Amino acid sequence: MDGAVGGHGLQVLRKFWRGAIDFVAPPRCLVCHQPVNEPAGLCVSCWAGLRQIDEPVCDAMGIPFAYDQGEGSLSAAALAEPPAWDRARAAVAFDEASRPIIHALKYRDTQEAGLLMARMMGRAGRVLLADADFIIPVPLHRWRLWWRRFNQSAYLAQHLAAAAGKPYRPDLLARVRATRSQVGLDHAARRKNVRRAFRLAAEAAGEVAGRRMLLIDDVMTTGATAGACAEALKAAGAAKVNVLTFALVLEPKRFHI
Numbered sequence: 001m002d003g004a005v006g007g008h009g010l011q012v013l014r015k016f017w018r019g020a021i022d023f024v025a026p027p028r029c030l031v032c033h034q035p036v037n038e039p040a041g042l043c044v045s046c047w048a049g050l051r052q053i054d055e056p057v058c059d060a061m062g063i064p065f066a067y068d069q070g071e072g073s074l075s076a077a078a079l080a081e082p083p084a085w086d087r088a089r090a091a092v093a094f095d096e097a098s099r100p101i102i103h104a105l106k107y108r109d110t111q112e113a114g115l116l117m118a119r120m121m122g123r124a125g126r127v128l129l130a131d132a133d134f135i136i137p138v139p140l141h142r143w144r145l146w147w148r149r150f151n152q153s154a155y156l157a158q159h160l161a162a163a164a165g166k167p168y169r170p171d172l173l174a175r176v177r178a179t180r181s182q183v184g185l186d187h188a189a190r191r192k193n194v195r196r197a198f199r200l201a202a203e204a205a206g207e208v209a210g211r212r213m214l215l216i217d218d219v220m221t222t223g224a225t226a227g228a229c230a231e232a233l234k235a236a237g238a239a240k241v242n243v244l245t246f247a248l249v250l251e252p253k254r255f256h257i
Helices: 002-024 044-049 076-080 099-106 111-124 126-131 142-148 152-164 187-194 202-208 224-235
Strands: 087-093 134-137 173-175 198-200 212-220 240-248
Touching (some): 099 111, 111 126, 111 152, 126 152, 126 212, 152 212, 198 224, 212 224
Parallel strands (some): 212 240
């Protein structure tokens, strides 16, 4: 009984604290900064502007189909160049509506943007999350992490793992080669840029073999980074590597993120 009373009191205290914060600094839309009812959210207009990706999609790339082509159907892109991973899903298309949310987390460390992204990714990737043994982020090289101080992929992976009750394992995969930014590079240049940039941690080989891995990133553009990570994990014996991102660039030649 005392524990129940204590738990209720804690909930009341949290609600009071949340209300006090909202009174001093009312929650605002992450994109247009208009007042909203809940923190880490969007106004009705900005929410409606997002192009959310729902089934049916290409099973390998997550590219949306105009109509249902049957379970396990693949897009022309996946057939022409099969990816190194097994399945991929994304919550939204990368466009002018989703870009400000991604940039808020990626470049301004706005954690509320990350909370929204993780919630939407959890919905879009619920099947992949349920199938995963380990959830791992796309790692940053140590010098890039020191300079930026923040890995947005790790932030998303940590929240997704906690919500799904899955092990979060940022220690399994390392970025061992410093690479230039992928921004502005075409597909071939991106692949060359990240070739052999990722390697399994020396003590992790026994943990990866035979396991199902879910790789987390904020955006998939051409898939070069995810592919390099998947190759490293598959080389170590991973049974399956799936990819979950917040946004998917449907026209890689058009956007530079």
